[in-house]
Amino acid sequence: MRRKRVDAAGHYRKLLQLGRDEFLASAAPAVLVRFRRGDADLDEPGSTTATVDDARPGSHNEDTMPFGKDMPLDVDLEIFPLAKKSGASFPDRITIGRTANNDVVIADPSVSRLHAYIKRSGQAWSVTDAGSKNGSWLRGIALEPRKELTLPPSAVLRFGEVDVTFYLARDLFAVLGGT
Numbered sequence: 001m002r003r004k005r006v007d008a009a010g011h012y013r014k015l016l017q018l019g020r021d022e023f024l025a026s027a028a029p030a031v032l033v034r035f036r037r038g039d040a041d042l043d044e045p046g047s048t049t050a051t052v053d054d055a056r057p058g059s060h061n062e063d064t065m066p067f068g069k070d071m072p073l074d075v076d077l078e079i080f081p082l083a084k085k086s087g088a089s090f091p092d093r094i095t096i097g098r099t100a101n102n103d104v105v106i107a108d109p110s111v112s113r114l115h116a117y118i119k120r121s122g123q124a125w126s127v128t129d130a131g132s133k134n135g136s137w138l139r140g141i142a143l144e145p146r147k148e149l150t151l152p153p154s155a156v157l158r159f160g161e162v163d164v165t166f167y168l169a170r171d172l173f174a175v176l177g178g179t
Contacts, residue, residue: 008079016176023173028081030118030125031172032096032104032157032164036076079172080104080164082118093117095130096159110134110160116143118151118166125151125166134160 012031015023082094085103089095095102096118098111106115112132119126129136129143136143137158143149151157155166167175 008081009077012079012172012176016173016178020173020178023178024169027169027172028083029120030082030166030168032080032082032166033172033175034078034080034106034162034164036078080106082120090117093119093128097130106159106162106164108160108162111162112160115159119148127151127157127166132160136160 008031012023012027015026018026080096081104083103084091084094088103089101094104094117095114096104096106096111096116097114098105098107098109099113102114112130112134114130115132116127116129116136119128126148127136127138127143128148129145131145135158138149138151139155140158151166153166153168153171157164157166
């Protein structure tokens with residue numbers, strides 16, 4: 001039996017309508033966002049991640065798309081809240097991988113079962129590759145397995161062949177068009 005995918009992007013868009021204070025009070029403290037072309041099937045493994053090149057012809061920027069009010073209409077968002085699942089393993093870190101026992105599930109064949117993890121210490125965030133088969137990158141630089149690196153706001157991460165952008169809740173509010 002296949003589990004129904006939760007529409008986190010729809011949930012965050014509804015929170016946006018409540019205003020900044022309510023958004024920040026209700027949203028996860030940080031998220032990973034995957035921007036995809038509108039014609040990509042969100043259930044299709046390996047479907048294409050949109051890039052700045054897709055939105056702005058002639059651009060050579062390698063980052064995934066930071067939108068705000070200029071968000072192209074043909075791009076879908078996949079939002080992965082960085083929060084622990086109830087009863088999940090590794091209480092001190094948010095696990096990322098392809099299988100359902102992870103806190104963040106990225107259903108893509110290039111993502112390992114347990115690919116990486118993110119930790120929060122006070123206001124600081126860090127990312128670590130968990131020894132994945134296809135590697136992880138932070139801002140285009142390969143992560144050394146099991147070596148923790150500081151994760152700055154709006155940083156682009158790559159897990160296998162999947163690009164995501166790390167946003168703090170306040171930054172996500174602006175990306176979604178909040179004022």
